Amino acid sequence: MQFVVNGLVTGAAYALVALSFSVVFRVGRFFNFTHAAVFTWAGYFGYLCWTILGLSLWAGALLSVCLSAVLGVLLELSVYMPLHRRRASGVVLLLVSLGLYTIMQNTISMLFGDEIKRLSGNTVAEGLSVWGARATRIQLAIVIICVVVFVAFGILLRLSPFGTRLRAVADDPDLAAIQGVQVHRFRLAASALGSGLAAVVSLLMGLDVGITPTVGLNALMMGVVAVIAGGVDSTPGIFLGGILLGLAQHLGVWKIGTQWQDAIAFAVLILFLVLRPQGFFGKPLRKAAV
Amino acid sequence: MNAFRCQKLSKSFDGVHAIDGVTLEFPASGITAIIGPNGAGKTTLLNVLTGFLRPKAGRCFLGERETTHLPPHRIARLGVARTFQDLRLIGQVSVLDNVLVARPHQRGERLLPALLRFGVADEEACNRDEAMRWLRFVGLEKKAEDLAGEMSYGQQKLLTLAVCLATEARVLLLDEPVAGVHPEMVSRILCLLRELKKQGKAIVFIEHDMAAVRQVAESVIVMDEGKVIAQGQPAEVLERPEIMEAYVG
Numbered sequence: 001m002q003f004v005v006n007g008l009v010t011g012a013a014y015a016l017v018a019l020s021f022s023v024v025f026r027v028g029r030f031f032n033f034t035h036a037a038v039f040t041w042a043g044y045f046g047y048l049c050w051t052i053l054g055l056s057l058w059a060g061a062l063l064s065v066c067l068s069a070v071l072g073v074l075l076e077l078s079v080y081m082p083l084h085r086r087r088a089s090g091v092v093l094l095l096v097s098l099g100l101y102t103i104m105q106n107t108i109s110m111l112f113g114d115e116i117k118r119l120s121g122n123t124v125a126e127g128l129s130v131w132g133a134r135a136t137r138i139q140l141a142i143v144i145i146c147v148v149v150f151v152a153f154g155i156l157l158r159l160s161p162f163g164t165r166l167r168a169v170a171d172d173p174d175l176a177a178i179q180g181v182q183v184h185r186f187r188l189a190a191s192a193l194g195s196g197l198a199a200v201v202s203l204l205m206g207l208d209v210g211i212t213p214t215v216g217l218n219a220l221m222m223g224v225v226a227v228i229a230g231g232v233d234s235t236p237g238i239f240l241g242g243i244l245l246g247l248a249q250h251l252g253v254w255k256i257g258t259q260w261q262d263a264i265a266f267a268v269l270i271l272f273l274v275l276r277p278q279g280f281f282g283k284p285l286r287k288a289a290v
Numbered sequence: 291m292n293a294f295r296c297q298k299l300s301k302s303f304d305g306v307h308a309i310d311g312v313t314l315e316f317p318a319s320g321i322t323a324i325i326g327p328n329g330a331g332k333t334t335l336l337n338v339l340t341g342f343l344r345p346k347a348g349r350c351f352l353g354e355r356e357t358t359h360l361p362p363h364r365i366a367r368l369g370v371a372r373t374f375q376d377l378r379l380i381g382q383v384s385v386l387d388n389v390l391v392a393r394p395h396q397r398g399e400r401l402l403p404a405l406l407r408f409g410v411a412d413e414e415a416c417n418r419d420e421a422m423r424w425l426r427f428v429g430l431e432k433k434a435e436d437l438a439g440e441m442s443y444g445q446q447k448l449l450t451l452a453v454c455l456a457t458e459a460r461v462l463l464l465d466e467p468v469a470g471v472h473p474e475m476v477s478r479i480l481c482l483l484r485e486l487k488k489q490g491k492a493i494v495f496i497e498h499d500m501a502a503v504r505q506v507a508e509s510v511i512v513m514d515e516g517k518v519i520a521q522g523q524p525a526e527v528l529e530r531p532e533i534m535e536a537y538v539g
Contacts, residue, residue: 161396161414162404168380168391175378178340179392180366180457181399189401233382 003250005133011246012146013205017223018230018238019153020197024072026170026232027190028084030093033220034075035198037104040216042068042199043206044108047117065199072195073188075100081184101217108213119206138208145204146239149197154235166190170233225269231279240280244268293318293461293492294339294370299348300516301331301338308334310516312348316461321483321493323507323524325500331516332496333375336463340372341365352461367394371459373450375466375496381439385430385449388438389421392456424452428482444475451482462486464495468502480506500528 017039024035045067049060079100083093120138127134157163168176169186177183202211205219222245230241245268252264272279295315301308309331316322324332337343339350341362349358357365371392380388396417397403398410425431428448433441438449447467454462467483468476476499483493483506497503503510503524510527512520520527527533 156404160404161390161393161398161410161417162401164383164387164391165396165399167383167387171380171382172378174342174362175374175380176391177362178342178366178372179453180363180394181391182363193401 001131002133003254004247005130005135005139007247007250008243009135009139009142009208009246010250011243012143013201013219013242014222014226014245015239015242016142016146016149016197016201016204017219018226018242019150019235020194020201021220021223022227022232022238023190023197024194025227027166027187028076028080028093029170029173030090030097031224032080033094033097033101033217034079034104035072035194036216036220037101038068038072038075038195038216039198039202039219040105040108040211040213041071042195042202043119043211043215044112044117045199046119046203046206047112047211050119051117061200061203064203065196068199068202069192069196072191072198076188076191081187084184084187105213105216112213114213116210116212117206118210119203120208136208138204142201142204142208145200146242149200150235150239157235162189222265225265227279228269228277229272229279231281234279234281237279237281294350294352294494296335296339296350297348299335299338299350300346301334301343302346307331307516309338309345312513312516312518314511314518314521316492316494317509318460319487319490319492320508321487321495321506322509322511323503324494324496324511324513325498325503326513326519329515330513332513333465334516335513336372336465336494336496339365340370340463366457366459369458369460370463371454371457371461372463373447373454373465373467375469377443377446377450379438379446379449379453381437383438384435385425385438385441386418386421386434388449389424389452389456390417392453393417393420394458421452421456424455427455427485428452429478444471447471447475447479448482451479455486460490461492462494464493466497467495468497468499476502504528 021035024032042064045064046060049055049063050057055063079096080093083096127136128140130140157167165176165181166186166189168179168181169183173183205215226241226245227238229245230237230239245265248268249261249264253261293316297313299312300310312335324335326332334343338345341357341360341364345358349356351357352365352368352370355368357368380391397413403410422431422434425434428451430445430448430452433445438446441449451467468479471479480502486493507524509522510524511518512527512533520530520533
């Protein structure tokens with residue numbers, strides 16, 4: 001049972017990372033490595049707020065989420081928007097984001113060092129009993145926040161004009177523009193939303209296991225696997241993808257050892273890419289009948 | 291009064307003149323057809339007029355307002371809507387949502403009002419009513435909840451028209467509105483264009499179907515190699531032997 005609980009907690013975290021990545025990916029339409037850097041920076045914003053500035057849990061969390069959203073918006077404004085305006089290809093955008101990621105990650109290493117930083121101080125969290133297994137309060141919070149965020153995001157995306165337009169921009173920015181939608185404003189909103197979501201899960205994971213300068217890239221990779229497994233355009237699919245990935249990793253190590261956790265994740269990725277590239281709920285577009 | 295006019299408009303791609311010194315005036319209401327062979331520059335002209343392409347030279351005006359360097363969403367907000375030759379819709383959302391995206395000035399399109407829901411419910415209901423009105427106009431009200439990508443080609447053509455109308459545009463630029471659809475659907479679309487003309491809309495459409503052009507167009511512009519080579523009333527222009535032979539067949 002402990003493996004199942006651990007799998008659910010890890011899966012909920014992956015699902016949140018995947019959701020944050022999918023928001024940025026769908027609207028930006030390229031593999032944005034700087035999302036991993038924003039994720040990492042969010043953890044270090046939390047470290048600054050809580051450990052250095054001594055802010056309360058909620059004030060530090062709120063400030064860190066806001067700073068991360070601003071960082072995402074600044075990156076979009078200063079780098080990606082000019083490139084989108086010049087109709088840069090996805091490869092160009094990916095390479096630029098990779099370069100930026102490296103710079104931002106190295107900056108963290110220089111400022112804070114490469115050793116693990118604990119956001120929750122040096123106390124060992126007390127475990128609570130869940131279905132006969134043990135889980136910390138932070139781990140339970142990850143699962144609860146994951147469910148709340150997915151429900152709220154699903155409602156926002158499906159039932160609000162903001163969500164409808166965000167989907168329109170993601171689907172066809174030129175078409176959205178001709179209908180009077182300010183595409184650049186929605187790109188900024190997606191950056192803020194995606195970065196804010198990434199910050200929430202970064203802080204939660206940081207409080208659970210601590211942070212290092214490479215935490216963002218590891219999380220992003222798992223998020224991408226969950227997105228591909230679930231279907232990039234499906235919010236329930238991404239949730240399911242994240243949870244199943246977490247469960248697969250933890251149930252897998254029960255039998256074959258922890259060193260195979262990443263291999264399990266990428267085996268899942270390859271399986272989906274080969275057998276079901278649209279993911280669980282992603283729908284291939286049907287050709288319209290004449 | 292003109293809906294749209296352009297002066298000495300030019301656009302080239304890698305040295306090839308897609309449009310070359312085009313000067314045109316479109317009336318404030320009525321139906322104008324643009325015809326010409328493939329590669330004549332018809333779609334490029336629409337792309338420049340709607341801000342998708344920057345002209346190399348020349349200027350565009352909507353009424354008295356210059357639109358030459360405005361981005362597409364600003365031109366759309368000034369009252370210009372267009373359709374694309376390759377039927378562009380948001381295939382994975384409902385027919386109604388496709389139309390709702392086009393409704394202008396929605397408070398709920400901003401992230402904070404969308405999250406907090408302050409004063410957006412009435413506006414959303416109003417926009418839904420308006421979107422349904424245009425779906426009824428094109429005869430798709432019963433399909434409102436269907437996925438746009440799962441409708442027939444002809445129905446998708448009707449939907450693109452409803453989307454244009456939901457923007458509250460007074461100028462409609464339609465790229466081959468009846469191409470590839472069933473003859474019954476052609477009649478239906480042409481009927482709608484006539485109805486829209488009665489409502490005072492300015493309609494400019496690119497078309498290869500000369501029967502359709504003859505049925506609804508009040509004036510015809512013929513383009514070739516990026517230039518306007520003839521314009522006037524259909525009865526006059528389409529009877530010219532050189533036009534018939536070279537461009538109509």
